[in-house]
Amino acid sequence: MTDKKQLLIEATIDLFSRDGFWNTTTANIAKHAKVGTGTLFNYFSSKEALTDAVYFELKREMKSYIQKDYTETKDTMLNIEHVWYHYAHWAMEFPVRYDLLDQLWVSNQVSQEVENRLLEELKFMHKLLADAATKGLFGSLPQEYATAIMCSSMQAMIKYAQANNFSGDALEQHIAIGFSVLWNGISSIEGN
């Protein structure tokens, strides 16, 4: 990854997360990266391509952070809890990056092609969910629905933690409680 390319991605992260995709001009991104506007288009063919690159970079970083210290155990719940903890910590450590990831995910700025490439990249997380479903940890809930509930619970948990500036023990406890609410909720549903 070129120096300038990384500079442009960092500038984009800053401006997108601060002003949003639609209020950020390519000229401004170049200015913040301290390069000419033309340079941006040497590295990225369009604003969309730049957005894709930013999204990919953020998800890749998030994945690396989660996989750090990750060793799969036989207890699938523990594995999922690991992901829950590390995702939350990543979000609290890099709030700007987390907010932008959330923003790009909710809006539809990211191309299908990048989403597909990320399926490959994040395979271990999908495998985790498939394991849980196979083992009956989701009761009668379809795997996709259980996953959706997990994602939205995570979002709510992190947002509240950010809003209240949790750190240290208070943060740890909040993350743990959030996981309990989720897991107790899901496992309260009986299988067929």
Add this chain to the structure above:
Amino acid sequence: MTDKKQLLIEATIDLFSRDGFWNTTTANIAKHAKVGTGTLFNYFSSKEALTDAVYFELKREMKSYIQKDYTETKDTMLNIEHVWYHYAHWAMEFPVRYDLLDQLWVSNQVSQEVENRLLEELKFMHKLLADAATKGLFGSLPQEYATAIMCSSMQAMIKYAQANNFSGDALEQHIAIGFSVLWNGISSIEGN
């Protein structure tokens, strides 16, 4: 409410939900409402004012739908369940409106002034949550966090129902299961 005003709001709902706020031009809205572009600005001082009006209208409709057949009981959980059911049914009956409400809520297109006016309008729902917190139904969870979890669970439940085109008994069951997951999760947390 004038005829043309309502026409413009309906056109805006259609186009915003289909193409998004940023890809919808005022000229296009006017065209879809079959009025001149100038007319739009006779009724709404700006695109932002129009957006505010749309958001207010949608929330007002949603509230009316929920309050239909609503009689407060002493069992706060039942009251909340009523809201859960009716909100879900509103979303399934008016998916375009629900999607747009969600979109406007996530993005920051709506002015603070309208949000404040809506606090008044939706007071009965906030009272419901305050009651639940007072009665200890949220255990040791702060009311704001419990509320956030409810909102995100609702979002996930509705999105899944829409994606799978649930209707009839399947829909009823899905809504009920969604509430169980939420409520069992929340009430699994002990009070202090």
Add this chain to the structure above:
DNA sequence: AACCACATTGACTGATTAGTCAGTCCATGA
């Protein structure tokens, strides 16, 4: 008919934007 008040219109404007391109700069090597 004549008049008026006001609703409606759409061509127009000024501002803004993604993307271009002719030219500059500079490191390398002969």
Add this chain to the structure above:
DNA sequence: TCATGGACTGACTAATCAGTCAATGTGGTT
């Protein structure tokens, strides 16, 4: 010292948009 190629630049362009306004249409009153 000069030539070469490619990285870099920012003024520029074509397109787009929110919002304006002078002209036109309309319904009511005398």
